[in-house]
Amino acid sequence: MWANNEVGTVQPIAELVKIAHEYKTVFHSDAVQAVGCLEVHFQNTDLDAMTVSGHKVGGPQGIGALVVKRDIELTPLLHGGGQERDVRSGTLAAPSIAGFAAATTTAVSQSVSRAARLSSLRKDLVKRIQEQIPDVVLNGDAENRLPGNAHFSFKGCEGDALLMLLDAQGIECSTGSACSAGIPQPSHVLLAMGRDEITARASLRFSFGATSTPDDVDAVMQVLPAIVERAKRAGKPAVAK
């Protein structure tokens, strides 16, 4: 992944590609989270393949692109009409493709200003959470992360409890990736990073986007300290067997 969808850490893709190529290994990067937030130059990295998606750049859902170097041979998964030079059969979703292209063009052209704006909001939130809330752990790299991503473990809390209490105040966060929404399992990303299960389940992701403002940071900080206290009193998270 160019940037992780949960904790927001940005990987040194160009360096990793270099190592992979030393060992004659083909390298694909999931850049879905990165495009529009970071400068993503497929050619500069020497990547062999890269995936991007419409719904993360303000475009339609259900559309994405696999960018590949010209000399990479692909094995089709979907067979039939032979569209897209036999790589992916199926009637092309022309309106979605056009929407995806327009959204990507806009997102990429605005990515530098957008990154600066979201980064400033995120840094403010991170600083204020670390100052005002005890026993908090920032997950992911402090600097080298998606500009709009702030991911914390609030020790002694259950992430789901924080999620519900914030939702009741009109603040929407998430406890993990959208893929695993509703699944009461600790994040595989946090466990792989060495967090224990209780800390993993005590985590919450704040994401800033196109419509976010400094007022939103103020709104979070007005209610979060009390919500964390309340969640702590509700008891420590149960550990799944």
Added chain:
Amino acid sequence: MWANNEVGTVQPIAELVKIAHEYKTVFHSDAVQAVGCLEVHFQNTDLDAMTVSGHKVGGPQGIGALVVKRDIELTPLLHGGGQERDVRSGTLAAPSIAGFAAATTTAVSQSVSRAARLSSLRKDLVKRIQEQIPDVVLNGDAENRLPGNAHFSFKGCEGDALLMLLDAQGIECSTGSACSAGIPQPSHVLLAMGRDEITARASLRFSFGATSTPDDVDAVMQVLPAIVERAKRAGKPAVAK
């Protein structure tokens, strides 16, 4: 296929399913062309699986559904987030799904009246072509076909020549499936039906849809006889090696 996308022939799916099940064979039907034009009752046929698509019922492109019996085990082709109970990973395209559902509901509720209307237009076109144009072969079953599909071989003509000449008169047809548009190969469907290569390449599909009217049939018949004569004079189709 419940109904063929080129020549429009409707298959006796319930009978075929019965035979397949006698031999313990799982049966899937591509019903993309049938839904909205014919009465498609998944349960009445005892089918194991069936595919339908949004763009053939007036809904969005890029969305479809695989309908399966509850006891069929599926092997996923796409892996990742585990959406759709692990059968097809990927962020769900919610707007497309909603559009597909709305379009399908409308198309299915109107399918009987729509079939009657399109069938009448098609029968009129078929009758007038057979009366007015010599050396013409109707491909596919004369009665048991998609209501809006009229597929002919115009002997002595090249299908592409007819296509261009009709296009110049504002009449849009096709020489095969959209999947193979621009590919100068005779239709595999017609060859499989026993047509020789020259006859297969002399074919043209007329399709009626939601906006078609009797005036459209008149418009075709005003120009088609002269166009066929002109295409014949342009020479017989070349046979691909």
